[in-house]
Amino acid sequence: MTVDDRFTQLSKEPDDRMPAIINEVVTGPVSDWATDFSHAEPEWAADPYPIQDDLRQRCPIAHTDRFGGAWLPTRYEDVSAIAYDTENFSSRAIIVSNVRPSLDLAPMGAVPPISSDPPFHQHARKLLLPAFTKTRVAALEPATRAFCHGLIDKLQGQEVVDAAHDYAQHIPMRVIADMLGFPPEDGPQFREFVESALEGINLPPEQRLQSSNELFDYLMKQIHDHLDNPRDDLTTYLIDAEIFGRKLEPNHVAGTMALLLIAGIDTTWSAIGASLWHLAKTPADRRRLVSQPxxxxxxxxxxxxxxxxxxxxxxxxxxxxxxxVDMKADDWILLSFPAANRDPAHFDRAGEVVIDREVNRHAAFGLGIHRCVGSHLARMELRVALEVWLERFPDFELADPERVTWATGQVRGPRTLPLRIG
Incomplete structure (x- = not known):
């Protein structure tokens, strides 16, 4: 079968493994976070840390019947233990929602390698490592810096800007689009894909599956464009890549592209926005970074x-x-790295932001075999985004703290961030 045949077949035949175990999502006010938690509620999005601190003290492994049953560990040692334990916990599903992927997807999962279980995971992850080395990432820095300056140029002359919408989100969109060889003008579509996959967990299962199909239809369009016009980018690399002496299955290629597009955008977008939010409301830290770059x-x-x-x-x-705690097969585990990072048993002054903290073995990029393969890229984007912003706008503040909104779901960051820059 030729490369073209592989992807022609995929575009014509739907994946019959996608419909999975569907459970009703129960939404609404939480009665007790220890027994009825929901990470989809607005109070969790606005400020999850007091909730996590309370649970860590009185019920470190919380439970809910929502989403078909889920657990929430809040201590670093528990989060770490689960992240490293591939014998008892599967990665085939990474987004808690009303849809559980079929067992038939294992060991690859829908978005390899983050959805892959051993031993397949090792081979799927190894494929991506060359694209995310420090050397490859460093080569992307000049273009990223120039793009950040271009975004800032468009904000000049305004008194108040939305740093999340007009700055933070665009940086990873452009970087990932360039790496995958996607049209940069498709950015608005990327945002829709991100919001549907990560924030739309309470949508009807049929609507979530439709949104997933729209994403993969887009990816197939890009794959076919690369088949007709091969170039030096990650999409062509994945099309030509091999595991066990065979080219990747079409679902593997498209799934990895989906992972890079969704996770590569939202995580960095959120980190940049949260950092600017903190500096805007903490002038001492902002002034110190301006004077001590x-x-x-x-x-x-x-x-x-x-x-x-x-x-x-x-x-x-x-x-x-x-x-x-008595866990049942196919229970969800909500693996909160933010909660682990705020555990006072693991970090001194865990609830404070100490910008000159010397020992900082945080879990922001995950723990275990699925630690973020793109951590060098994310660090570069975050550093450059903050360097350029602080250089161009050394004096800024929250324009209205009440108008700051945060994403719901499993990737948390500001979605609206009005900052006064003038």
Missing amino acids: DLLPTAMEELLRAFAPVTMARLVKHDMNWRG
Whole structure:
């Protein structure tokens, strides 16, 4: 079968593995976060940290019947243990919602390698490593810096700007589009894909599956364009890549592209926005970074720790008692790296932002075999975005704290961030 035949077949034949176990999502006010939590509620999006701190003290592994049943560990040691435990927990589903992917998707999962279980995971991850080395990422920095300056140029002369909508979101969109060889003008579509996949977890299952199909239809269009016009980018690389001496299955190619597009945009968009939010409301930290720019790499790690955007998910593989709680097969585990990063048993002054913190082994990029393969890229984008912003706007503040809104779901970051720059 030729490369063209592989992808022609995929575009004509729907994946019959996609319809999975569908459970009703129960939404609405939480009665008790220890027994009825929901990360889709507005109070969680606005400020999850007091909730996590309370749970860590009185119920460190919370439970809910929502989403068909889920667990929420809040201690670093529990989050870490689950992240490393591939015998008892599967990665085939990483977004807690009303749809559980079919068992038939294992061990690859829908968006490899983050949805892959061992031993397949190792091979799927290894494919991506060359594209995300420090050397490859460094080559992207000049264009990223120039793009940031271009965004700032468009904001000049305004008194109040939305730093999330008009700055933060566009940076990873452009970087990922360039890496995958996608048209940069498709950015608005990328945002729709991100919001549907990560924030639309309470939508009817049929609507979520339709949105997923729209994403993969877009990816197929890009794949066919690359088949007709091969070029030096990640899409062509994945089309030509091999595992076990064979070219990748079409679902593997499209799934990895979906992962890079969705996760590569929202995580960095959220980290940039949260960092600017903190600096806008904390003038002492902002002034210090303006006067001591060499401190930014250290401060950046602390901002990643304190405002880690990503919460992952796992599925319980089999019925078991785990650290005193009775878990059932296919229960969700909401793996909160933000909660782990705020655990006072692991970090001194865990609830404070200490921008010169010297020892900072945070979990913002995950733990275990699925630690973010794009961490060098995310760090570069965050550093450059903050360097350019602080250089061009050294004096800024929140225009209206009440108008700041945060994304719901498993990637948390500002979605509206009005800053006064003039």
